[in-house]
Amino acid sequence: ETGVTQSPTHLIKTRGQQVTLRCSSQSGHNTVSWYQQALGQGPQFIFQYYREEENGRGNFPPRFSGLQFPNYSSELNVNALELDDSALYLCASSPRGGRALNEQFFGPGTRLTVL
Amino acid sequence: DQQVKQNSPSLSVQEGRISILNCDYTNSMFDYFLWYKKYPAEGPTFLISISSIKDKNEDGRFTVFLNKSAKHLSLHIVPSQPGDSAVYFCAASFLSNFGNEKLTFGTGTRLTIIP
Secondary structure, X not given: OOOOEEEOOEEEEOOOOOEEEEEEOOOOOOEEEXXXXXXXXXXXXXXXXXXXXXXXXXXXXXOEEEEEOXXXXXXXXXXXXXXXXXXXXXXXXXXXXXXXXXXXXXXXXXXXXXX | OOOEEOOOOEEEEEOOOOEEEEEEEOOOOOOEEEEEEEOOOOOOEEEEEEEOOOOEEEEOOEEXXXXXXXXXXXXXXXXXXXXXXXXXXXXXXXXXXXXXXXXXXXXXXXXXXXX
């Protein structure tokens, strides 16, 4: 049973560019959540996908968008990158929607730097 | 608006002693609380949780206490071991009318266990 994996590990982009981050869920998990962790802060919820549909969103602008695929892997897309988008992006998967947070597993994250 | 607060950015404790990490929250809707542990270059790992219907939950060396009237929770680790050195995040959630929930994290406390 593989855990949650994310790619790439590190990424450097310039302001105004677009970026796609990828996440593979733990086997058997159908729910994926994305978080942004800025330096010195706790992770902030971006959005959640459950069975390929967005299932809740945090206070992030529309230039943050996502997808979940039939195999439950997921992408986070960020358009028109800003300097403040520099952060660690964490993906977490859980076995179902609803209350399953203690069964949620996090990936190691993608470190995005925007210059 | 920081709904979950960890006011101590860092804490140092002698090996074998008790470590106490504190967390305060402001949103009365929160009804489920979790603690996560994070090592560098890894995602947060679930440690222990507590529902708002309880005031204490124990799991081995880890105990979480919840004081709803004070909107305060704490994590006790006893005895503290060198491997406990990590950043600890407090997180809170509630189940929305749509059946989804999102985690709201605190800013973390870096715990250092001194051998």
